[in-house]
Amino acid sequence: MQDSKPEIMKNLDRVGITGLRTIVMTKWKGKRYNFVPDIELTIDLEKEKKGVHMSRLIESVIECIESEIEVRHNSLEELERHILEKLKEKHPYKKSEIEIKTELVIPKKTPVTGKLSMETYDISVKLFYENGEYRKRLRVGVIGNTVCPHAMEKNEGKTHMQRAYSILEIETSYDNEIALEDMIDCVEISFPSRVYTLLKTEDEKYVVKKMFENPKFVEDVTRSILDNAKKRFKNCRIKAKTISEESIHRHNVMAEGSCES
Amino acid sequence: MQDSKPEIMKNLDRVGITGLRTIVMTKWKGKRYNFVPDIELTIDLEKEKKGVHMSRLIESVIECIESEIEVRHNSLEELERHILEKLKEKHPYKKSEIEIKTELVIPKKTPVTGKLSMETYDISVKLFYENGEYRKRLRVGVIGNTVCPHAMEKNEGKTHMQRAYSILEIETSYDNEIALEDMIDCVEISFPSRVYTLLKTEDEKYVVKKMFENPKFVEDVTRSILDNAKKRFKNCRIKAKTISEESIHRHNVMAEGSCES
Amino acid sequence: MQDSKPEIMKNLDRVGITGLRTIVMTKWKGKRYNFVPDIELTIDLEKEKKGVHMSRLIESVIECIESEIEVRHNSLEELERHILEKLKEKHPYKKSEIEIKTELVIPKKTPVTGKLSMETYDISVKLFYENGEYRKRLRVGVIGNTVCPHAMEKNEGKTHMQRAYSILEIETSYDNEIALEDMIDCVEISFPSRVYTLLKTEDEKYVVKKMFENPKFVEDVTRSILDNAKKRFKNCRIKAKTISEESIHRHNVMAEGSCES
């Protein structure tokens, strides 16, 4: 049925599965990571075929994960590449894409008291295949803050501040090794201050002091992320976006930009 | 089929429709309001019946809304009562509940420059019928802020602040007239400062000054909402909850309490 | 402060406000529409300026809406154009974008019994300004269904079916008049059957019969939307996407494509 001619003969760019939740494990630089991600996997569909054999997409994912009991994959993009390669054996395609969206938990130390704090980040790793070539798009979503320099100037040092959320997205070749941890760091150093899950009184004093010494608009944060990423990562297309959840408004403010390195 | 005996004879508390989006209009104190709410309407199901005739629930909603071209309903609870009464003619029940969740937009003036600002609030009006009696539960969700008094004390006046979201919920008899606008006001005066959609520089200065003069924990905001509501509304069960979207953490902090008046 | 030189001199593509909820009214072909939309409004920021004067963006929105008591705007894109024009007087920009996301409620008749049914659709209207020219992107999100032709063939007429959600997106010049209602119709006729809020027994029979006579993969629905839109709308870039919420799986399947007309 799927291989029969469709009534309307028209190529489709992306056909597949979305919202697939499963277990994924990787071993990055010797350390084991466990994820419960949301996966989207699509291929193109040529105009002569009515449909995609969806179960072959699922099989490719499950077979790659199953074999993972020994955790053979060093990174999410390596796992994705194995899934796309396995799928190639099961189902013809010209273009394919796979995205794994999940959370990365990194242990950190609090800034003054040096206590252990666990920090959680949104991450996405997407792999694109076309014309024999793999490209990847890495994305991190990081919580931080903005501190209004304009209000600070007008109020003798008093100002409003709020939680902000920044996204850094990098598109590059498959072989360009970029650690998600480094991308997260690029974002965190762009905020007035990093945020922490645990803050004892002395840590909290340090963070508040840092925010007041370092006021930044949402525009400043986005520019700083772009600048940091451009210096640190080469041969990349870089996009950054910051959304500031204003403490004095009901709406948010945002700034978005891009560059190449 | 719905009236046949089910395999498992067991009363069910709430059977009906949820996520119904439609248009609703009211005329409250002479002013016309338009809503595009999300509606949930349920009735109990006795153990001898296999199912509810769902289309009769829908018909009751649509017939009440259709007749509304002249906007006969003064309030959302009055509209809800008409729907439950109309449903009673179409379908037997012992208990019924209807909830309308939507947004209320109120024009306000900015605090210093006196410019027009449009403020939007989450509201919910729920009506319960049982034993010939109607009770209602009114809820408002309001954006504001918290300003940490502890950090302020430890940092010579510097502190962290952030957006907060408070919910005030009142359960009372159908006839106890309570304006959602008054409930919103109870919440807004409990924050360090109200927030505004529009703030010119002088307005922003006023809001920042107010926040620094009036630092409040999430616990202080919740207690203040309960206190204000208890004084203003009589013969009610009152619940309040505040969630503070910390600018120095990834997680939120919250405080919840209740009282009777 | 906003007009001062930033530390990092870098153009930004989109700076502004997001998540602004307010009231909007239009008068389209003589009929009045009320919306409570979510608005995003951004402009570009040149590298020599530290920040955007955000309050001027808010003012432009509020002044256009305020003046609307007489409902002067025929469409959401006309309102958006007035907002961008007003903003131009208040704040310099080279590029600007405004998006209004909201819900459109359309009264319809049930297919057999001819009863009134209210149908609600997700809509978005976005206006882009650059180099003296306005372009728009219209989007509708419509609920329907898919019915598996493959399972039907393998099971002597029995099959699985499920709710599906399709998005049709059209990018075209400002002056190309396209009714959102017509876009919605393009999508609805592409499903195995339209869905209705109200269905009496005879209507339900009609819908079920139609679904079984007209089985469609998610790929078929997307191709049909593209085909219908291409025939009906000229000088457009057209994108369509369908997500099928499988009744036999935990995940969804999807198909996405595009064309020009």
Add this chain to the structure above:
Amino acid sequence: MQDSKPEIMKNLDRVGITGLRTIVMTKWKGKRYNFVPDIELTIDLEKEKKGVHMSRLIESVIECIESEIEVRHNSLEELERHILEKLKEKHPYKKSEIEIKTELVIPKKTPVTGKLSMETYDISVKLFYENGEYRKRLRVGVIGNTVCPHAMEKNEGKTHMQRAYSILEIETSYDNEIALEDMIDCVEISFPSRVYTLLKTEDEKYVVKKMFENPKFVEDVTRSILDNAKKRFKNCRIKAKTISEESIHRHNVMAEGSCES
């Protein structure tokens, strides 16, 4: 500051942290489980105290998780009990609550071809402490389907079906050992058919056949879950709710009930 007297002296029921995302591991019946949950942890606050020392709540969570490198906890409720006990040493309280919301992935076999399929479920484990006693509330959220028996009768075997989502909630004493897997099974056998991530053609035929042989309203599914849970679990308060994402409507239908065992 937190220990000072508040302006408004009023007990609060639940004060604490919410939306804390971190890593959690358990070893249930010898098998290791990894979770990236969302945690809410609250305590009551007496009227004489202005606030809760929030960082002590965080410390209690992190210290219990840190010590877990050897994975000492057999279940999420055991981990939660350790957190509440550790918190008791750090911060006084009369009542406390902790909820861990996360996803459980269970490998299953497809029904005919016997292939490996990974199935993911929403789970929540909540522990309540009061008066020296611990109680727990276990919750599972499971995807399945409904198949309309009414339409089937009216259409000579043809009908509409759709994805459904059921929640089973059990409140019982801490020591009453109940496996989340058994709760999930109670729900899955209540649907017209289980759903699977992977289905080859023969598996799909089996599932479609089962759905047509076993039509069920949303009311039937909820009653069946209650019945199954009552037989299997003793000394419990049981709640069940099913939401059916209608393939012929834009809205959902639902049925909710409860019983004791």
